[in-house]
Amino acid sequence: MITVEGVTRKYGSFTAVDDVGFTARAGRVTGFLGPNGAGKSTTMRIMVGLTRATSGTVTISGRHYVDLPNPGLEVGVLLDASAQHAGRTGREILNIAQQYMGLPRSRVEEMLEVVSLTPTEASRRVGNYSLGMRQRLGIATALIGDPRVLILDEPANGLDPAGIRWMRDLLRGYADRGGTVLLSSHLLHEIEVIADDIVMIGNGRIVSQGTKTELLHAAGTVVRATDHYILRRALRKLGIVTSLSDDGALRTDVDPVLVGKVALEAGVALTELRTEDAGLEDMFLELTATSQREGAWT
Amino acid sequence: MTAIAAESVRRRVPVSHRVPLRRVTQVELRKMFNTRSGFWLIASIAISAVLATGGVILWAPADELTYSTFATAIRFPVVVILPLIAILAVTSEWSQRTGLTTFTLIPHRSRIITAKAISSVLIAVAAMALTFAVGALGNLLSAAVTGTTLVWDVTLTQCLYYVFGMVLSLMTGFMLGVLIRSSTGAIVAYFVLTFVLPTIFGLLATSQQWFQDLQPWIDVQFAQSGLFVFDQALTGEQWANIAVTGVTWLLVPLAIGLGFVMRAEVK
Numbered sequence: 001m002i003t004v005e006g007v008t009r010k011y012g013s014f015t016a017v018d019d020v021g022f023t024a025r026a027g028r029v030t031g032f033l034g035p036n037g038a039g040k041s042t043t044m045r046i047m048v049g050l051t052r053a054t055s056g057t058v059t060i061s062g063r064h065y066v067d068l069p070n071p072g073l074e075v076g077v078l079l080d081a082s083a084q085h086a087g088r089t090g091r092e093i094l095n096i097a098q099q100y101m102g103l104p105r106s107r108v109e110e111m112l113e114v115v116s117l118t119p120t121e122a123s124r125r126v127g128n129y130s131l132g133m134r135q136r137l138g139i140a141t142a143l144i145g146d147p148r149v150l151i152l153d154e155p156a157n158g159l160d161p162a163g164i165r166w167m168r169d170l171l172r173g174y175a176d177r178g179g180t181v182l183l184s185s186h187l188l189h190e191i192e193v194i195a196d197d198i199v200m201i202g203n204g205r206i207v208s209q210g211t212k213t214e215l216l217h218a219a220g221t222v223v224r225a226t227d228h229y230i231l232r233r234a235l236r237k238l239g240i241v242t243s244l245s246d247d248g249a250l251r252t253d254v255d256p257v258l259v260g261k262v263a264l265e266a267g268v269a270l271t272e273l274r275t276e277d278a279g280l281e282d283m284f285l286e287l288t289a290t291s292q293r294e295g296a297w298t
Numbered sequence: 299m300t301a302i303a304a305e306s307v308r309r310r311v312p313v314s315h316r317v318p319l320r321r322v323t324q325v326e327l328r329k330m331f332n333t334r335s336g337f338w339l340i341a342s343i344a345i346s347a348v349l350a351t352g353g354v355i356l357w358a359p360a361d362e363l364t365y366s367t368f369a370t371a372i373r374f375p376v377v378v379i380l381p382l383i384a385i386l387a388v389t390s391e392w393s394q395r396t397g398l399t400t401f402t403l404i405p406h407r408s409r410i411i412t413a414k415a416i417s418s419v420l421i422a423v424a425a426m427a428l429t430f431a432v433g434a435l436g437n438l439l440s441a442a443v444t445g446t447t448l449v450w451d452v453t454l455t456q457c458l459y460y461v462f463g464m465v466l467s468l469m470t471g472f473m474l475g476v477l478i479r480s481s482t483g484a485i486v487a488y489f490v491l492t493f494v495l496p497t498i499f500g501l502l503a504t505s506q507q508w509f510q511d512l513q514p515w516i517d518v519q520f521a522q523s524g525l526f527v528f529d530q531a532l533t534g535e536q537w538a539n540i541a542v543t544g545v546t547w548l549l550v551p552l553a554i555g556l557g558f559v560m561r562a563e564v565k
Binding site for chain 2: 045048049050051052065066068069070071072077079080082083084085086087088089092093095096097099100101102125141
């Protein structure tokens, strides 16, 4: 479990992280979402003691990171996959981690297998690695000590779709076995597919946090049908209010299950039925527009 | 690979003791060898020692073919390379950004810096042993080839002076690495400190009478030069010169640099 309490980090008059507090619970994947420059990386660096907080504390399973006797065995950290000596081989980078932690040598080959780096690839120097391969190596370094907590900054960056799928399954399995996973991303979709809990940050402040279902549920249901007049009428008979948008989709506050049942009884074929994530998405886009450079003029 | 594979290879026994400094030092030592640049830098000590020895055999006058000539010739390449090794051992954590992993696995930065200092000194001592051995082989070889008498004109005390002088040079590099934390900056600073500054001090001493008396107390290279001459034992005053310049040029900046390292953000 990771507990972040009132963490603030100032650089002169600029406040990069402003009173951030949340908990990443065991057995769950917590998504740390925010546009670039929102303060995600700074918060993560503060968690592991690379940056000092101006005020506030972070504890990992009740202890400060610096007080962990052998941190690699308790917290797996990947902050930047590119932060490796280009002249070192992938295997050698894992050897270093394995030796710091005092693990058996065999762990290195095991981890290479877990992250699907072939022996030939592992013998190449990291300078020749693609970003995706560096991410895999970084994941291997984070996992080698078999920690109970994972802190990963943008781990899906540079991975191909199959790699992203692999990463998702890996982290899901990790949390299901009782591990704590905190991962950051600037992509809403990425967080949405994997996270159980979402913490959204913008301009250094937390703007929204809760379980994914809570955050998504508030927005209701989106439904499209071949004939939306019939569906709308059927819903209205049950006292369900809908709104029709320009693109022909119906929006309502009720559960998608109910909408589906109504459509079945009314004999209307549905072309789309989903929980509306627009609440989160709108908030995220708004945040992105005000705090991200390329969004400033749109 | 899937999560199932990850599960099947989970570590069995949870152990969590504080990482001993001995182990940190072993890893830091390994990190000095296991990059391409680090490997060739260390290999170049042996290579340049052999080249310098060959040069002495080929070109030195017969009456100077003594052990001290070999040891002095080997000194010049080594005194340049050793501090570079110490500089890169420290600065690579920042320039190559490996510090992001290193200081996460060992959050007490002072332990990493201590381990780096110990491993740098170990390499310096090993390099010195190597150069003495290469010099000795060169001396034996030249006596056999040229037919001159074998002269061993270096005492054990002088050897120890020499090693001490080399360790001081290495620590100067180490200090600059800690203080500047950028490979290029620290290397440039090292050359300024060891080659440019002594020249300026030398010119100043020849032109200004008042500085001549002060030079041994200010010019660190001048103060340490007695360690490398294979001449005679150092006087108490010469040791005092080494101590004073050592404090001002080595210990004080090192302390300032350590202060930065402990506080600085690792990005």
